[in-house]
Amino acid sequence: MEVKIMKNILGANKTLAEENRRYFKDKHITAVNVMASPGAGKTSVILKLIHSLKDEVNIGVIEGDIASSIDAEKIEKLGIAVIQVNTGGGCHLDANMIKASVESLCLKSDTLLFIENVGNLVCPSAFDLGEGIRMVVASVPEGHDKPFKYISMFEAADVIILNKVDLMPYMDFDRESFYKGVRALNDRAPVFEVSCRTGQGMDELVQWVRQACR
Amino acid sequence: MFSRPKLQERKKRQVNGVRGHTKLEVRCGKKVCPLTYQKGTYLGKDDLRKPKGVSPLPWRISMHEYAVTKSIIDTVTKEAEQINANRITVITLAIGDLSTILDESVQMYFDIISEGTLAEGAKLVFKRIPAMFRCRSCGKEFPKPGRGFDCPECGNLGYPTGAGKEFYIESIEVE
Ligand SMILES: Nc1nc2c(ncn2[C@@H]2O[C@H](COP(=O)(O)OP(=O)(O)OP(=O)(O)O)[C@@H](O)[C@H]2O)c(=O)[nH]1
Ligand SMILES: [Mg+2]
Ligand SMILES: [Zn+2]
Numbered sequence: 001m002e003v004k005i006m007k008n009i010l011g012a013n014k015t016l017a018e019e020n021r022r023y024f025k026d027k028h029i030t031a032v033n034v035m036a037s038p039g040a041g042k043t044s045v046i047l048k049l050i051h052s053l054k055d056e057v058n059i060g061v062i063e064g065d066i067a068s069s070i071d072a073e074k075i076e077k078l079g080i081a082v083i084q085v086n087t088g089g090g091c092h093l094d095a096n097m098i099k100a101s102v103e104s105l106c107l108k109s110d111t112l113l114f115i116e117n118v119g120n121l122v123c124p125s126a127f128d129l130g131e132g133i134r135m136v137v138a139s140v141p142e143g144h145d146k147p148f149k150y151i152s153m154f155e156a157a158d159v160i161i162l163n164k165v166d167l168m169p170y171m172d173f174d175r176e177s178f179y180k181g182v183r184a185l186n187d188r189a190p191v192f193e194v195s196c197r198t199g200q201g202m203d204e205l206v207q208w209v210r211q212a213c214r
Numbered sequence: 215m216f217s218r219p220k221l222q223e224r225k226k227r228q229v230n231g232v233r234g235h236t237k238l239e240v241r242c243g244k245k246v247c248p249l250t251y252q253k254g255t256y257l258g259k260d261d262l263r264k265p266k267g268v269s270p271l272p273w274r275i276s277m278h279e280y281a282v283t284k285s286i287i288d289t290v291t292k293e294a295e296q297i298n299a300n301r302i303t304v305i306t307l308a309i310g311d312l313s314t315i316l317d318e319s320v321q322m323y324f325d326i327i328s329e330g331t332l333a334e335g336a337k338l339v340f341k342r343i344p345a346m347f348r349c350r351s352c353g354k355e356f357p358k359p360g361r362g363f364d365c366p367e368c369g370n371l372g373y374p375t376g377a378g379k380e381f382y383i384e385s386i387e388v389e
């Protein structure tokens with residue numbers, strides 16, 4: 001006998017993500033899911049944003065990593081509430097991990113919560129965490145063709161950061177092609193060109209995040 | 215000399231796992247390593263342990279497909295229980311080409327995790343659905359080209375229509 005199911009395979013994750021989303025909404029928490037390939041600059045961007053915004057708003061951080069607390073220690077040094085989630089080989093964070101982390105972080109209302117996902121341009125795009133903002137960080141040394149290869153990641157982004165623009169003179173990064181790929185997939189997310197090294201473009205990004213917290 | 219345990223032996227050991235835990239084993243080079251996943255908790259570092267003395271390189275398992283497979287089995291066994299089925303013989307999955315799983319890897323985890331459930335021995339059928347794009351200028355629908363997103367008719371940019379993102383369990387066959 002055949003039985004129709006028609007259920008999303010990741011339905012259980014989606015249900016938990018919606019619970020997280022409701023929780024964030026009730027507590028006025030702006031959760032930002034920061035996704036990028038390894039080394040693109042997720043931690044650097046988060047650190048820069050913390051520097052600029054920590055006097056205006058409560059900030060919390062969930063650091064996802066395969067196996068280390070290096071990034072979490074950098075955040076902790078700034079006196080920010082941080083929790084490390086080691087996925088032990090896992091390629092992405094999921095909604096259950098966020099639920100557990102949020103409970104142990106004891107976040108106040110009106111908090112800006114950064115969630116640094118595992119460095120990976122593929123899997124994190126499939127797992128909704130209940131975040132309010134999906135922030136995708138691309139970087140100049142990775143090359144301009146990333147939107148053409150990691151379609152789901154760029155398509156679902158709410159904001160796209162092109163980091164390491166200070167390296168532009170040394171790379172053959174084709175800006176036009178990058179924007180062409182991004183705009184084919186996503187015509188609403190703003191793109192911010194920044195350098196965490198020189199600080200270039202940071203003010204505009206900070207302003208956007210400030211608005212998004214309101 | 216360490217000899218490779220037969221699949222049967224490995225399966226037997228899993229069945230004798232602690233209650234409330236799913237016991238799995240993965241081959242790492244010549245060793246068979248235990249892999250534990252506590253039910254109802256997330257895959258944090260305490261749930262998954264890399265055994266001591268195993269070099270990191272051969273320990274190449276894909277957690278993504280593991281999580282996906284676990285979810286498939288949980289869903290279909292619940293459905294089968296509801297209609298008092300004795301066993302599941304076929305599971306048909308609809309998977310878009312833009313989704314991120316490897317069929318072979320899901321099959322591998324399935325063979326291990328389905329042990330002792332209503333889904334044990336079921337045949338997995340993967341219906342692959344191609345990724346489609348639509349031209350922003352002329353509206354033509356076309357399969358995603360090998361490179362770029364350009365419309366084959368007019369050369370303007372296309373965007374994903376949504377076809378190719380499917381990721382669901384379509385149906386099961388039960389006895
Ligand atoms: N030149 C240059 N280097 C940068 C910039 N931003 C970050 N880096 C460097 O890039 C490296 C990786 O940065 P991280 O912020 O650790 O990147 P990440 O994405 O958090 O990396 P993982 O968490 O390991 O995936 C570090 O050595 C940074 O100093 C930039 O704008 N310009
Ligand atoms: Mg980092
Ligand atoms: Zn066209």
